[in-house]
Amino acid sequence: MPVLLCVVSEKTGYPAETINPDMDLEGDLGIDSIKRVEILSAVSEKLPRCPKVKPEHLGTLRTLNQIAAYLSEGNAVSAPIPAPAAVVSVPDSSLPEVPSIITRLVPELTPIGPRDAFPLDKSLPIAVTKDSGLDTAIVQELKSKGYNAELISIGDALPAQFGALILVAPAHPASKSCPWTEDSEAWLKKAFLLVQSAGRSFTTRGTRGLIMTVTRLDGALGLQGGNDQDPVFGGLAGLMKTAAREWKSVSRAVDVDSKLPLNAAAKLLVKELSFDGPVEAGLSSEGLKTIALVERACVPYGLEPLKFGDAVIVTGGARGVTAECALALGRAFKARLVLVGRSPLPGDEPAEFSAASSESALRSLIAKSSSGLTPREIGARAKELLAAREIRATLARLNAAGAEARYRAVDARDAASVKALVAETVKDFGPIRGLIHGAGVLADKPILEKTPTMLDAVLDTKLSGLRHLLNAVKPSDLRLVALFSSSTARYGRVGQSDYAVANEALNKIAQVLSARLPKCRVASLGWGPWDGGMVDAGLKKLFASEGVGVIGLTAGGEHLVAELRGSGPAETVVLAALPGARPALPVSFELDLTLESYPFLSSHVLNGRAVLPLAISVELLAHAALHANPGLVFTGFDDLRVAKGIVVRPGAGTTIKAHAGPAEKRDGSFVVAAELRGDDGSLRLSAKVLLAAKRPSAPAAVLKVAGAPYGRTIEKAYREVLFHGSDMQFILAAPHCGPDGIVIESKTALPPASWARQPIRDRWLTDPAALDAAFQAMILWTDAQMGAPSLPSFAARYRQYAENFPERGVRVVLKAVKRADGLAGADIEFLDARGSLIAKLDGFECAADASLAGAFRRNAVESAA
Template identity: 30%
Template sequence: MLTPAVATQLQEAGWSVVLWRTPNLVIGVRPELPANCKILAPESLAESAIASTLTQVDALGGFLHLHPNDSKSPMLSLDSGANALVRHVFLLAKHLQHKLTVPTDSGRRHFVCVVRQDGQLGTTGTATGINAVAGGLSGLTKTLQIEWPSTFCRTVDFASELSAEEAAQRLAAELADPDGQTQEIGWSPQGRVAFLPEVSDTVHSSEADDFPEKPVWLVSGGARGVTAACVLELARRHPGTFLLAGRSPLEDEPDWADGITAEAGLRQAAMQALQAAGEKPTPVKVRQLVERIDANRAIRTTLQQLQDSGSIGVYASADATNADELRDAIAPHVQQHGAITGVVHGAGVLADKLIEKKTPEDFDAVVGTKAHGLQALLDAADPEQLSHLLLFSSAAGFYGNGGQSDYAIGNEILNGTALTFAQAHPNCRVVSYNWGPWEGGMVTPELKRMFEERGVEVIPAAEGARIFADFAMAEGRGHGPLLLIGNSLAVQYEPPPEVKWTRRTTRTLSLAQNPTLIDHTIGGHAVVPAVCALAWMAEAAEQLAPGYRFAACEDFQVLKGIVFDDTLADGYQLDLEEVERESGLHTVIEAKITSSGGKLPRPHYRTRVHLSKATPDSPVSHLKAEHRTPITDNPYQNGTLFHGPKFQGIQQIAELTEQHLLAQCRMPVWSDAECGQFQTRPFNPYTLDPAFQAMLVWARMIHNTGSLPLKLARMEHFRTIPFDTPCTLDLRVQSHSSTALVADLDLVLNDGQIAARMLGAEVTLSENLNTLFLKSAA
């Protein structure tokens, strides 16, 4: 079991371990613990029991929650089995706030949740063992990291295939990880993963062939507001039947409100109506009357607009979190219009406040509306007949958001459900829309200005509705079920200029996690490409300075390449130190990668990374389009280049002289698994690698000598070159000798824009490399 293994690991690291033992009603099996573990046992899961039990603890260095592997609990029930622990941990966080945020001189404090699902954050192709409610814990830790910036907060997902001892060792490494920007990590036999957003191409409304001819939609929260705007756009494009479920009763409008549209006039009329009924017109009663009028008018307007679009709109007054009540309310309409083919879950409530101010009722209302509401919708329909499941999640779940810990949990539960439902029902189009704030609705003009000052993107209502319908109706399944619209809602912390960013991280490299590097073999051993090392340092620099983006690097040096042979180190240390910053504009981070190899660290790579808040414009190349006779020899087959199929990005050498080389490039497609530990962030290193390859071609053709990258005076990055994208490589020789070549290079896209520019790139020439390259080519 995991608990004893983690307790032992912590004790061996010098920690004093206190076990928080939850009541038997949640977990029946009690593990044997190592000696010297103090036990705290609240009488129940009630908040009062938590508060009284915590009085027995003085100072705390951290809190670890080890969530049971309980895939048998009802999918979205918040109070069954181990699922009840999510609410319990939420309340524990509330009462631990002071203990885990008080300043300390002994190192940072921790709040870490551990779940045992698939080790890949619920993204694998099987839903077995995945518990969406447990996945909601990541919303809590991401929000706490924002509310508690000095505390290390993270959720770690360990695959069930990992032994308890393996998981405990990796957890100890996570606790020591200096990266405070990543709050969600997965560990499986395939390695370590994190969720990062990927920019998606715009989806146009090319309707899928399998879209139902006469769809019947069951919608929560769709009678008014943002969800209504989205439903109306869907109805405009493809009419159908829309069963709108909501708590508000649909009533006839009272005579006293007839014809009054102004807010002030409604309040005045409501006061007079209360007085006429013999009641005291208190502000609360007046507001409630006006809200009922506004709600009923919005519902009727939506129903009329649905009818105008050629659709059928029906409103069912029911508690959308109660499956029985919802099923009874829609039963006659299902009988009349047909079985439900699509579900839209747009209901949501807010109770914004910091975690220490939250109440159990807040959790039940906010998280329950998301989780129990979705369960009720799925219970009221037949999941096997659904063509669409469309969920309104939030960027507050994906990123976390201060004051919205419960809302983040609820939306992460939706995201987890989207992943598992899509895996279990491959013929159903599942989209979980992680919305940023919408213009209008709850975003007042004042709040919009605040968002703009914080750099938060506000979604225009018409644009949001278009995105919703585009991704609901688009042909194909080209993207995963999680769609992120907008950026983080959090204020990005930036220390004053006199306080410099620094960080040290350690990475273990293995060929098993980077299998495609077999195609980058020299002398029988795989070698880390220089551009991958550069991307490693650039990505780490971006994580160090949130809000800044990679713009350029200077003085990149290959001091000793990393080879997968007996010289491979147990771990490689990346040190980052900020050396210059102009707040809000740019910063410069010095980066170096070393390993232990004796009395002194062994240096491998170093550079200075330039980060900027602004996105630079791409310069335009002055290359003229003209016909050139290509050089026909294949550099990958004649010993000029050692690169295997996955790295063979040069398709044609169009020109080669002593001063110039032109090449047409197109790098084959790589999957995320093939990229391994060197992903395509913040630029694609694999589509830049042909630049160094071209220098090797030039050296071989002019000097008949093999060569390897050595230095790069400066690289400027303007646009990422995707895989399978044609570009022209323009190499201009600056100097050369029998031992070195220095050149400037541009990688130019077909539209003439320069994607990346390398200045002062240098390779070292050696005849000793000729034999090694020939062996690799063979």
């Protein structure tokens, strides 16, 4: 307890003697969940052997006594009680900003992969909420499939026993000036409470049930925005993504195209009840899709969204991260900004507090200067003083930057005040051209502990606040709307279900507004954590432990300006890398791979799935490096690593991105880091590509491999050992094969146009046929010598001494240099007819495993599950 008291006093500024260990942390001490994380991580640093308090415990540990009891369960040996830290701490903003590496991700629809089945218990009823038609179609379909279904109203109690809840959102067109109404927000809150009660029922019964929310946007989770449906219901996806993190029951958020006939929609939805995921899915005549995040750079639109002196209302703009954004907007557009917050317009600060520069220091001073105040009152007073300071500082910074700005104390949730604010702004500054909605509050708690008051606070600030603004302005005047959403809406986050709902609804609203207002740049920014605002030191640590960095204040403001100068899309996610993390390489090009446009893929099929051959991937890496550094020639690569194969889906295909960094000079060559990444951004292949002004001359060939001819005919080898189909059969003969290695005669590649409908170059940089033949030869060798086929995983060094491989083919000499459990290594030379070295691959490694034989035999494309 002494350590705990000391940390709480240090972090909050309440003198230790005013803290009673039975006080409620939140109710009496005003310690919110974020501060609690900070306090508990400081405690765990000081008492490393105590049990760690995890986020799921935060809800039950309400007093210091409860926390102390929890901590003492771990046989803790107390560290010496630390001396209280100096009271005055330096505000973070005075420290130099660490440059942020910002990643901009765009949600896009993607076909779903294989998924697990969900065995829904047919003996229990399925509760379906009433709406205007789809509900009865679902019930009919369920009954026809032998399920027992029960219609309930959204405000009703759930049956005592039920196996699933299908919560159907109303389908109604978006309303006129503002696309949604007060009623839709009220419905959303009721829906939240119904999901909460279903979750509670499953948790209490210890059953793994299914909860599916059904929205009726565009069948694309709002991403297409064209159906002009009430967007607010789309916020349910944020709830289900969080539910999927908080409890074990299956959580699904399915959006059905509102244009699908009801019976067809019902059939598809009922089919979905048998699957465990994905959490988010769009259902339209094109089938089921989910969302993938794709990294895309901002594309400037060319026209400024605002003109000098345009009026812009910025809710939340006097404080926190929105203040940083207001500053960036003020600098970039020289607009006239009206900053809005609930805090009163500040006067001058009483002189007695000027020495205190942190919240805890202020609390100490307040406690000393006004006796008789409770800790809660002291905390509230300190917060007020800090808010006033922040508002004054923001106005001063804007003033110094030459931007005209004023502050108005208006609660965005109050329609009449917002209306008056808009009227005053129009009178003084002219038509409202911009809305930045940054107002937001948190009330973190697990779904099962959320109260209607918390929902009101979090949802109303974001949704009613924006509705009042949109109802008060003239939409056709708008040129810019920026909504401050959160990455929590995209990913879900334990404790932040209401915040995820509100922000997800903002994302859907942005889609509809963007479609409706062609002259207005609408952007919903799903910010990851910033280095400020709601994120304090404790949360920053928590995010760092999850591998997430914080967005620097200047970098975030600049990103907003760039986004608003861009041409779209309406929804993005903005994340920062951890300091010291390697920056992402720039995208050199993107390639859509389909079986139709790259027919050879159907001859490279493993386990029923077409896989991009490594030899082609290497060619793409070389191309990416050259593309980013034109004027040089490709001479080889080092450190080729295969992280994961690139599977090309039948039908939809697969998009891959080739990334390449800047050329770095080394030993007369240029080294370019290059990567191939999948459409989900995951790394598939990397290498350091070597470029040079001139190709080096070839050394003499050195590898010698003896032995009898390979034991099968080549036709038999392709039939029985290799998996390669007719387009990928390059081996002509295998004159030697023995313990030392294997020698083959191979074809070289026909021009790219005979491999692909739209080749990216008209000549090869390497020779994919000869390289692939070498990899095939390795399979024959491991099969013959180790009794197991193999797949490549690494190559240390490749050097190419000729621009092109000879048309008449090459001899490939593969000398085994490593042979261990499950691993084979070789050095490989590619020779022309005169025995001259054309290329050399050293330190080639592959994984050999007998179980691959089965995958090799399933070498015809199988349709997706």
